[in-house]
Every structure is written in C-alpha cells, then in structure tokens.
Amino acid sequence: MSATFLGMPATPPRSPYGTGNLRGDRKFPAAAHDELRNEQLRGNLGRATRTIRAKRLTVTGELPDWEELRDAGSAIKTDTMNRLPELLEELERNVTARGGTVHWARDGVEANEIVARLIKETGSEEVIKVKSMATQEIGLNEHLESLGITAHETDLAELIVQLAHDKPSHILVPAIHRNRDEIRQIFLKEIPGVDPSLDNVPAHLAAAARVYLREKFMTTEVAVSGANFGIAETGTLSVVESEGNGRMCLTLPDTLITVMGIEKVLPRYQDLEVFLQLLPRSSTGERMNPYTSMWTGVTPGDGPQTFHLVLLDNGRTAALADRIGREALNCIRCSACLNVCPVYERTGGHAYGSTYPGPIGAVLTPQLAGMDAARDDPNSSLPYASSLCGACFDACPVKIDIPSLLVELRHQHTERSGTTAEKLAMKAAAGVMSRPKVYTAAQKASGLGRVLAGRDGKFSHLPPPFSGWSESRDTPAPPEQTFRAWLASAEGAATMRAAADEHTRGGQPTRDQQQEEDK
Amino acid sequence: MRIGLFATCLGDTLFPEAVKSTAVLLARLGHDVVFPPGQTCCGQMHVNTGYQREPVPLVRNFAEQFGDASIDAVVMPSGSCAGSVRHQHEIIAERYGDAALRAGVATVKAKTYELSELLVDVLDVSDVGAYFPHRVTYHPTCHSLRMLRVGDKPLRLLRAVDSIDLAELPEADACCGFGGTFAVKNAETSTAMLQDKMRNVTATGAAVCTAGDSSCLMHIGGGLSRITSGTRTLHLAQILSSTRTSPHVLTEAAR
Numbered sequence: 001m002s003a004t005f006l007g008m009p010a011t012p013p014r015s016p017y018g019t020g021n022l023r024g025d026r027k028f029p030a031a032a033h034d035e036l037r038n039e040q041l042r043g044n045l046g047r048a049t050r051t052i053r054a055k056r057l058t059v060t061g062e063l064p065d066w067e068e069l070r071d072a073g074s075a076i077k078t079d080t081m082n083r084l085p086e087l088l089e090e091l092e093r094n095v096t097a098r099g100g101t102v103h104w105a106r107d108g109v110e111a112n113e114i115v116a117r118l119i120k121e122t123g124s125e126e127v128i129k130v131k132s133m134a135t136q137e138i139g140l141n142e143h144l145e146s147l148g149i150t151a152h153e154t155d156l157a158e159l160i161v162q163l164a165h166d167k168p169s170h171i172l173v174p175a176i177h178r179n180r181d182e183i184r185q186i187f188l189k190e191i192p193g194v195d196p197s198l199d200n201v202p203a204h205l206a207a208a209a210r211v212y213l214r215e216k217f218m219t220t221e222v223a224v225s226g227a228n229f230g231i232a233e234t235g236t237l238s239v240v241e242s243e244g245n246g247r248m249c250l251t252l253p254d255t256l257i258t259v260m261g262i263e264k265v266l267p268r269y270q271d272l273e274v275f276l277q278l279l280p281r282s283s284t285g286e287r288m289n290p291y292t293s294m295w296t297g298v299t300p301g302d303g304p305q306t307f308h309l310v311l312l313d314n315g316r317t318a319a320l321a322d323r324i325g326r327e328a329l330n331c332i333r334c335s336a337c338l339n340v341c342p343v344y345e346r347t348g349g350h351a352y353g354s355t356y357p358g359p360i361g362a363v364l365t366p367q368l369a370g371m372d373a374a375r376d377d378p379n380s381s382l383p384y385a386s387s388l389c390g391a392c393f394d395a396c397p398v399k400i401d402i403p404s405l406l407v408e409l410r411h412q413h414t415e416r417s418g419t420t421a422e423k424l425a426m427k428a429a430a431g432v433m434s435r436p437k438v439y440t441a442a443q444k445a446s447g448l449g450r451v452l453a454g455r456d457g458k459f460s461h462l463p464p465p466f467s468g469w470s471e472s473r474d475t476p477a478p479p480e481q482t483f484r485a486w487l488a489s490a491e492g493a494a495t496m497r498a499a500a501d502e503h504t505r506g507g508q509p510t511r512d513q514q515q516e517e518d519k
Numbered sequence: 520m521r522i523g524l525f526a527t528c529l530g531d532t533l534f535p536e537a538v539k540s541t542a543v544l545l546a547r548l549g550h551d552v553v554f555p556p557g558q559t560c561c562g563q564m565h566v567n568t569g570y571q572r573e574p575v576p577l578v579r580n581f582a583e584q585f586g587d588a589s590i591d592a593v594v595m596p597s598g599s600c601a602g603s604v605r606h607q608h609e610i611i612a613e614r615y616g617d618a619a620l621r622a623g624v625a626t627v628k629a630k631t632y633e634l635s636e637l638l639v640d641v642l643d644v645s646d647v648g649a650y651f652p653h654r655v656t657y658h659p660t661c662h663s664l665r666m667l668r669v670g671d672k673p674l675r676l677l678r679a680v681d682s683i684d685l686a687e688l689p690e691a692d693a694c695c696g697f698g699g700t701f702a703v704k705n706a707e708t709s710t711a712m713l714q715d716k717m718r719n720v721t722a723t724g725a726a727v728c729t730a731g732d733s734s735c736l737m738h739i740g741g742g743l744s745r746i747t748s749g750t751r752t753l754h755l756a757q758i759l760s761s762t763r764t765s766p767h768v769l770t771e772a773a774r
Contacts, residue, residue, distance in 0.1 A: 032708050042711075342694045346711040385705060387698025387712070388567060390665035407607075410569025426570045433528065433559040434576035443532050458744065468706025472713065473741030476533065483526045483535035487542070487554055495539070499546035507547060510646045511681045514763070 012317035013107060014370040020108040020138045020314070021167070022369035024353015027381035031351040041177050041348050048176050049339045055285025056336060056395070063281070072274045073398040077330035080267060081320060087232040087265045088311060094235025098297025100307040105259075107314045108138030114310050115140060115224060115257055116147050122255050122306075124149075124222045130239055130246040131155035132226025133333055134259045134312055136168060136355040137368075140224070151224065152216050154245040156209055163190035169349030169357065171335040172283050177348050180205065213245060223249040223304070227260040228332070229275060230309070233268045236296040237309065240279060240289045247293045256295075256304035261312050263320075263329040275332060278397040283334035315368030324408045328363045330398045337392035337402060343385055352385065353378055359392035363405045371409075373417040380417070383409035446478045453477030520642070521551045523590040525581075527600045527733070528560035534733040537754035541596045541634055544647060544760040555584040563603035566611065568700045575615045578608045582623030585631075592630050594637045596756045598663030598731045599699075601633035606666060633663060634756055635672040635731060646679035650763045654684040656725035657755075658716070658739065660732040661694050673731055673755055680758060686723035690715070697738035713742045721748055726769060731755045 015022050024031060035041060060066045080087060092102040105111035115135075119127055127144070129135065129151050141151040141162070153162040157175040161168050164186045168174030175183070180200040187194055187205060191212050198208055225246065229238040237258055239246050250256060266272065280289040298307050319325045338344045338358030349357030354365040362382040371380035383406045392402040414423060432442050453459050457477045462470040469475075486492040522545055530538040542552050561581055562574030581604065585593045595601055605628055612624040638644050657677060663669045677685055696702065696712025716739060720728045728743070728750055730736050740752035751769070761767035 029705050029707070032705065036707055036711055342696070342712050343705075343708055346708055383569070384701065385708075387661070387694050387696060387701045387709070389661035389694035389698070391661075391692075391694070394665060404606075407567060407569070410567075411571045412569075414569040415572075422568070423570070423573075426565055426568065426573050430562070430565060430570075430573040430577055433562075434580055436557040436559055436580075439559045446532060460745070465703055469703050469709075471706060472710040472745055473702075473738065474744040475741055476737070478533055479535055481535065483531045483538040484554070484556065486535055486539060492539075495543060496546050496552070499543045500549075502547050503549040507549070507648060509763075510648050511679060512646075514650075514681055 012313075012321055013315070014318050015315040015368050016107055016109060017372065017375075021136055021355045022315075022365055022379075024378045026353065027378045028351055028353075028385040029381065031353060032347040032385070035347045035351045038348070040179065042346060044177060044179055045345050045348055048173065049345050052285050052339045056282060056339070059281045059285055059287055063277070069274060069277055070397055070399050073278045073332075074330065076266065076271050076274060077332075077398050080265060081263070081326050081329055084262065084265070084320060087267055088262055090232040091230055091235060091265050092311075094232070095297060095309050098235050100235065100297040100309055103308060103310045105310055105312050105314070108312070111138050111259055111310050111312050111314070112140055112143040115259065116144060116149065118255070118257050118308050119144070119149055119222055122222050124220070126150045126152065126220050127222045127224050128152050128154050128216050128220045128249045128253065129158075130223065130225035130249045131158045131174075131241065132224070132259060133171060133355060134226045134261050135224060138259070138312065138314060140259070152220070154213050154216065154249055155241070156206065156243055156245070159209060159213070160186060163187070167350060168355070170338060171333050171356065171358070173335075177350070217248045217252050221253050222255045222257070223253040225250060225256065225258045227258050227264055228279070229272060230260050230265045231269050231272070232265050234296055236269065236294050238272065238292065238294045240276070241291045241293075242284065242289060244291050247291050250293050250295060251303050253304055255306040255308075257308045257310065259310045259312055261314070262316050279332055279334050282336040282395070282397040315370070319367040322367070324405065325367045327400055328360065328367055328405055330400055331360050331364060332398060334397055336395040336397060340391040340395045342389060342391070343387065352382060354382075359386060359402045359406075360400070362386060363402055363409065366409055371413055373413065380413050383413060440484070443482050447480065447482075450477045450480070520591045521553060521589055522637070523585045523587075523593040524552050524554050525558055525561070525585065525593055525595040525600065526554070527595055527597045529733050529737070530596055533737070534754065537596045537733050537756050540754065540756035540760035541594065544756060545594070547760075548642065548644065548647065550642075553590060555587075558584045561600045561603045561608075562611070563600055563607065564699055566603065566607045571611050572615060575611060578611050578616070578624065579620055581608070582620065582627050585627050586623050590630070592632055592637060592641055593627060594632050594634055596634050596731065596754060597733065598633045598660050598667050598669065599734060601631055601636070602662040602666035604628060604631045633667055633669060633731060635663075635669050635676055636667065638676060639672040645675045647676065647759050649679075649759045649761055650681040650766060651758045651761045652682035653727055653769060654686055654723070654725045655727045655729055655758065656686045656688045656720060656723040657691070658688055658695065658720070658728055658730040658735065659691055660730050660735045663731050664692060669731070676755070676759060677729070681763070683758075686725050688723060689719045695735050695739050697735050699734070702738060713738060717742050717746065717748065721750055725750055727751060727753050727758070729753050729755050729758055
C-alpha cells in the first residue's frame, strides 16, 4: 500500500489557483457594475434570451413526455455520478480496446501538458479545434500559444471571440454579446485577405468565415475537441453541434485529441436516446441539433488514425465528494439556465469571471475551483449573484436544484469565512428574534425610526450597507403600531370581534348574492 | 377551523396592514384566528444569506409556537416565508437539530400554507365576498410561483372580487429583483431587474400592483415611489379583505 493511503484520505484537489479560466479578477458586483452600463450588451442579451426562451418553451411543450425525459436524464446522471470510477475505467478499457489511448489529468495544468506533448509528437505547430468548454476551462489555447502552437477555433461564434481576443460570455453562444457590425469589424481586421467590401449581412459574414476555415480544415493535421458524451459501454465519444465545422475537425485530420471532463461519461449507448432529446431542445430550442458526430477509437483508413482521450478532473472529484455539490456535475452544459436567468440577462457572462457563467456557473465554478476565503476570492461572490427566483431549476433538463445549491454554497462560504460584520449581525438578529420579549422591544425601538424618516414617511437615503438599495428605492418608515400591538389593542380586538360577527350574520355577500340584491 | 396566524417579521414590524387584512378576512370567513405571541421570524433571511447555524433557535421557536395540536393550519401572508417553513426548516433541523426538532419541524411543515393556498385548497373558497373597484395587476412572486407552486390560486381569488378590473402583467413571471439580501449585495443588478418590472407594471395602467409577499411589494413599491409613479402596491390580503361595507380606500399614490 502506498503512503497516500496512510492516515486520512487527502481532499481531492480543486482546480489550482492562478490557472485556467475558472476565476475572474473581480467580485461579481464590481464586474456587473461595468457590464450593466453596456447598453449594447443588455440589448443583445435581452433580445437573444427572449427569443430562445420562447423557442425552448415551444419545443419542450410539444413533447408529451418532457417531464419523464427530464426525470430519466436526472436519474441517469445521478446513477453515473454514484459509480463514476467504475464507469470511467470501463470507458478507458473500451477506448483502448478500439485503438485509442486514454490519459488521466488531475487538473488543467496536467491536461494542458498532455495535449501539448501529444501535438508536439505529431510535429505539427497548428491545431484546429471543435468548440469545447473543457479546453476553455483549462485555458488550453493560451497554453499552446505560449509553446508556439497555434490553435484555430472553428465554431463560428468561438472564432469571432478568438479573433477579437475576447472571452466567451455564454456556454452555447460564446459571442452573444457581439452584434453583426462588431463581427464585420473583427473579420475585416483579423482575417487575412478578407474582402474589404464585406458588409454586415449574416450570410456574407458566415461565407467569409467559411473561406478562412476551409483552408484550415484542408491543411491542419491535428484536431482538438471536447466531448458532450462518452459512452462507457462502447468507448464511443460524441459531439453535438449546429454548423458541421466540428465534424470537419473530427474526420479530416490524422490525429484527434479529445479533452473530456470526467463527469461527461454515460453508462450505456442507449442513454444517448434521452440526452439527444434533452440537449438540443433545452439549449437551442431545436428538436434536434443539425450534426451529431460519434467516433469509437480508430477505424483503419477512415478518419483520424491516432486518437487520444484526455480525462479531466480539475476539481470534479472534489465536487463529487460533496454530498450536496455533486448534483451540479449532472449538468449537460445546455445553457437553458442562462437563458432564463434574470441576473445573467442583465449582466452577461463576463461578470461571472468564469468559463461557466449564469446560474450553473455560479454553482459549478466555486465547486471546481474553490472559494478561498483567506484570499477574498472573487468566486465567493458567485453564489450570491442570484435572486433565488428559481427559473433555472424549472428550465434545467436534468432537474438540478440550482437555487438550493446556491444557498448551500453560501452556507459553506460563511462557515469558512471566520468572523465578519455580517455574521455578527446575523447572530445578533437571530439572538433578538429567538427571544420574543427582546424582539418586541426591538420592534418598538424600530418604530423610533419614524422620526428619522422624511416628512413623507419614507427613507430615501440609507447608510451602508443599505446605500445601494436606497439608490433606487424608497423605504417606508415603520408604522406607528406593529401588528401584534394592534391585535392586543382595544381597536384590534374590536375589529376582530366585528369580523367574526359578520360571519355569524351571514358574512359578506358573494358576488352572485350581491348581483341578486342589486336587482 | 382554528388557524394559527404567522405575521412574519416583516409583516409584523413594517407591513401590519397586510397581516391585519389576513386576520380580518379569516375571521369573516368564520375561522378562529390564533396568534401565538411568542412568534418572531422564520429565519429565511439567514438561510438565504448563507447562515444555517444561526437560525436554529428561530426554527425551534417556530415549531414550538405553532406545533400545538389544537392549531389545524398555519397561515402566513407570504409565499417566501411559507417556502422557508416548508423547504428550509427541514434542512436546518437535519443538519443541526435533534430528533425533537426534526419531529416538530415535520409536524408544522405539514400544516403550513400561504394565504391563497389556505383559502383555495384547504378552505375551498375562491369568492371571499370582496369588493375592490379598481384596476389591479398581479405580480406572482418567485417563491409563490416556483417554490410553493401556488399556480393561479391568487388569480382565481382576484377574479372573484366584485368590480375589480384585472389587468394582465406583461412578463409576469420574471423576478422583480428583490431576492432579500440580493437587493443589498447586488443592488445594481437588482435595480436593473426592478426597472423592467416597473415598466411592465406601469404599462398596465393599474392603480394597484398586488402580490402575495410584502417583501417583493416593498421592492416594487419602493421603486414606484422613487419614480413617482401613479401605481401603488397593496398586498393580496388587503384587496381580499376590502368589502362594500368596509372598503379599502385608496389614498393618493406618490406623485
């Protein structure tokens, strides 16, 4: 037995600090402050999310068994998480048996090193990429660039983001924050040899990207992809997409390297039946995505002749070890929660500082990368970036209870963050509220606030930490009498007696009776 | 029926009219309204802000105050507080409580209702004999809508109100942006949400925006007051308790 088995088992590692794209440099409220002022962003997002919300409701509403599908999706994912180690080993066996090579990466640093080494072994200095959240998460493109390897994104929106030296702001629509005029400018500036008379018609913009990408497809010998699903039973990997550019990457090059988060495994081939219905309807509001690619190891003479699968942990085992947190790993990255989230709709994805924005990002990011209390981690602000309205829970195709998970993460944060002014205030409030007599006295004291209010009986300016609230909202002064004081008063007793008497006399006439009387 | 009334800390202290209306309405319908005097707060603010250890005494107090078997049902004029009792108390009791607390929480949870649920589901009444001759729009608060699933119960009650002019609220199920301490911690994002809600409310031309939660109404009403809108906010209970013999008289909204 190795030394690591002595004593307490080690806590599984989170994504290391200072690597990848799972941590912004500012807390959510500060980042949101700037994003909220971007009128273009708010306009684009409002329109885009409203459109996709409506589409999603139409196509989910037309399936009579949509709720059963959600239950099935949730059950399959929960089962998967409960026996993840054995399923991953089964996946490894089957990929290997069919001519692929499996690599295990504890974190993003290891995954980047593995992928870079594999590319170097081919002698290529260029790769084409299928849109992938996992490689965004670990910052693979940046790592490759530092080693002199150029990674070309081939998903149209991902290409726009890459050419603009920008970061994605949405899981599914990475360039949702850009409009067609901006895209035209980006193409004119960044695509070599582009027609200078290019206009902003979407079809023309797509055509310009197509010319550029076609040359890459034909000349690049290595591709890097992510995976939407990995089937343990057969060793099959799968990517679903809309444009077909991913399929070009998955079939044309000699070498294919797939980076897959370990939570993406599914037990059986048959399970795809459920997810290929849930995913497109939830994400793009389509009945089916246009391209579904599946590959199993290598096929001599057809497609890539070398296939590598890099299985990425990067904090996933840590999330899995948390009884409550593991539910977040059920996420299939459909982005339905982003599109219904009122917070995301106003702030956009960049405010979250992570590859995973929106409600699920606010849950997943702190789980994968931690929320280091000692470092005043920006990630610790993410669980609070929600009004807990619950729209995300309703939209989630695998029924992840995101609001409850957010509340749990808030709890974890306060438990680890030592003594703060807020914690003292919360303790004091609970102390007062658990002693009814002290509470009643405090209520009376709050009534004194009336003298501080303006002549209209309102507060229009409040001291910190409530000054942000009072920027745009008036607050009523406490009334002269609390409810309990009124109930105990002669007036309260008389009112309640009169109400009871009304019932004895036959009560208030209902509308029908009233109309009868009025005749 | 003997109904325990939970005023909620916000209702008791800041918005007593909503609680008075609830009490009067239930008494008028012939029920025995009891107010356990030791009641304080459900602890929702603590839990939602990330504190589960601190509100343990509040959860215990709630279970003790309303656990009495002579109380048939517990009602509160707040969807979010009912949601807290139904969904959060159990979590806290499981994590920090003893067997007695877990049992107490389970007992109270089973008989706790938000006002519209109690009226429609338990008391089986949609027409409470109310009279309210004004244009009204209804905002379904998130916790009523998605935590309690009250559905159209509040609207059924409102539709039965005599002389009411009910206007449909555009994008009704969008959050108003309150979210408890969210409105303080993320005040600017909350304001952006509030602005859209206010635009939709004023577009209805309603004199009154109503809802089942004083907290959300404090948020919407606070915003409407700041932009000196002609629309004011009233709790659902205040409309339902307004009758021909004792009508709720609308005062001039802030202009």
